Amino acid sequence: IKDGSGTLTLTGSNTYTGGTTIAGGTLDLTGTGSIADSSGVTNDGTFDLSGVTATGGASITSLAGTGATTLGTNNLT
Structure with missing residues (x-):
């Protein structure tokens, strides 16, 4: 928990x-x-993926919540 x-x-x-x-x-x-x-992300804050350098961007199981998600030039799969 963050x-x-x-x-x-x-x-x-x-x-x-x-x-x-x-x-x-x-x-x-x-x-x-x-x-x-991780089994999934519940985001009620800010989830910042803009600095990820992995090929293809970031991968998560699921995303829920009312918070902001910052991708920059990345993909989220």
């Missing part, structure tokens, strides 16, 4: 299998940052 007004930046491959919840602030995936093994 909560509060700050930014949490993930730069490597994260292999946890539970859900990802952004309750506040920003979850920022940068470089090769990945949460593809």
Whole structure:
């Protein structure tokens, strides 16, 4: 769970299998940052994928919530 007004930046491959919840602030995936093994993202904050450098962009299981998602030039699959 990402909560509060700050930014949490993930730069490597994260292999946890539970859900990802952004309750506040920003979850920022940068470089090769990945949460593809997560069971899904509930975004009620900001989900920033604009810094992902992986070929094809970012991959997640599902996306729900009312928050903003920033892709930049990336794709989300």
